[in-house]
Amino acid sequence: MAIPMLNSELEHKSIQYRKTILTSIAHAGAGHTGGSLSCVDILNVLYNQVMNVDAGNPSWPQRDRYIHSKGHSVEALYTVLADKGFFPAEMLATMGRSGSHWVGHPTRKVPGVEQNTGALGHGLSVAVGMAIAAKQDGLPSRVFTLMGDGELSEGSIWEASMSASYYKLDNLVVIIDRNTLQITGRTESVMAQEPLAARFEAFGYAVRTVDGNDIAALLDVFAQAPFAAGKPSLIIARTTKGKGVSFIEDAVDWHHHVPTSAELAIALDELAQAEQRVQDSYATSTTR
Amino acid sequence: MQPLQLGSPNQQVFSDTLLAMAEESRNLLVVTSDSRGSGRLVAFGKRLPDQIVEVGIAEQNLVGVAAGLAAAGKCVYAVSPACFLTARSLEQIKNDVAYSDHPVKLIGISAGVSYGALGTTHHSLHDFAVLQAINNIDIVAPADNFETRRCAGVRHAPQTTYIRLGKKAMHRLHTPDTPFAIGRAIPVRQGSDVAFLATGETVETAVQAADALAERGVSAAVLSIHSIRPFDEEAVLKMAKQVQAIVTVEEHSVLGGLGSRVASLLLQAGVTPRLRIVGIPDEYTWTGSQQDILNTMASRRRVGGDGGRLA
Ligand SMILES: Cc1ncc(C[n+]2csc(CCOP(=O)(O)OP(=O)(O)O)c2C)c(N)n1
């Protein structure tokens, strides 16, 4: 099991992750900035507190599995996997370089990545397969997958959802990065996703909605999974795309915009201020 | 030889042409799957919002909806990245469009390895192969802005057509008065020693290679085979009889694309010059930029003699 960490430590990590994501994207000259910043708190909590994984033994059969179905937000995944020690952090500097396996969507050539993703709408079916196998083999493994809200237009997700509840996969936890944006604009104006919770409930999930950029709220909701015996769990994580940097937040153009060096400097400065705030509040709470 | 002049990305030329045609005809509809940014159709959507049907990130639905619109008499362009359009929606293409004989125009954007370091999920190295095995679809890969503009005008053709477009700016290869017809290869360079038969964005690379060879005293012809189907058998056979060697060039798997098509034609016709198929080898795809991938590929598959790198 993961060593318990203080919320402030996790919050601190999220800020570090955001810096790494932005720096790596700027260095690579390509990347999916908005979606990586929106989901990184979820990955932080999953990898640091929720999932049973061992970087030293990445193919340990009892491990929990994570599938990054919204594969374009690969920088968040690489950043967290590097921090967990699946591979040296220096590899992040090879992102997008000729011959590097650290490409723009996750591949299993990168230690810690469970499944190649990037074409949207595939992750959930693979997760369902893994969850069925874990049940058949009597393993304690749980399977987690993260999908974008725009991604939900893919029909395959609903096919997979039918099988998730049919096979009573209470070892499956599906998370939706509900940032309300896709490439073209707001999900609700491109292809409406509401009523989201009702749709998933109708497909047989036990559904919870949470602030997906709030560490404490995420810890709390994951601790409650499975939400119902014999049902797959689904978390609608309300997030802000581009979270953590004022001019990237909720800005449709930042889906795959790459920060210029000037923008990077401002962003890193904002994140340094956020870090200071976390430290200050931590100091006050411990002296009290 | 004059250095080639740089033009625009074929995708841009295509969407500009589409907008001009759509302004003339309210019956022309574009169907998109959260793809109007990469399809360069943002301006189209703003100008003619009633002529764009957005389905969200749902490529199978995209093709099915396009089939329905075409069945109702609309002139339909379904625009989505080539990788998803010709893999995710393949059954819709086969049954709902080609087999049902609806003249949908399937526009595969950022084709080949245009998406470079986004990796294999985003590459389309299979589209010629799978679509050639499905009856009743023309397959067109324009080389430059001129060919793109001309093939965008297939809207009156009653034929289902797949048009494969790339993302990078292309050099001008033809003059505006060059004859163009779907199914007719275009000679770009004359030559008698070797002939490059190339398609899509690789034509300009073949032209650069031919010009480099000319400086070394090798006479190299270049044919732009923009139509994989209908295939210009006559032009290929004629060329094969007048040179010692043929090099086919494509940004596609070496299996099932232009090279295979040429080999099968020549062998069955009993015309056998030396043949080299240049394309993406049947291996785990190298990653990096489009140029990195092509360079790596070309260093494994050199064009005979001093022809040098193909990309
Ligand atoms: C099958 C498929 N179609 C299209 C794309 C191109 N694409 C990449 S990201 C994206 C938008 C995703 O939006 P969303 O799921 O909301 O992700 P987020 O907002 O979290 O970035 C699209 C259309 C893709 N990767 N896969």
Ligand SMILES: [Mg+2]
């Ligand atoms: Mg989204």
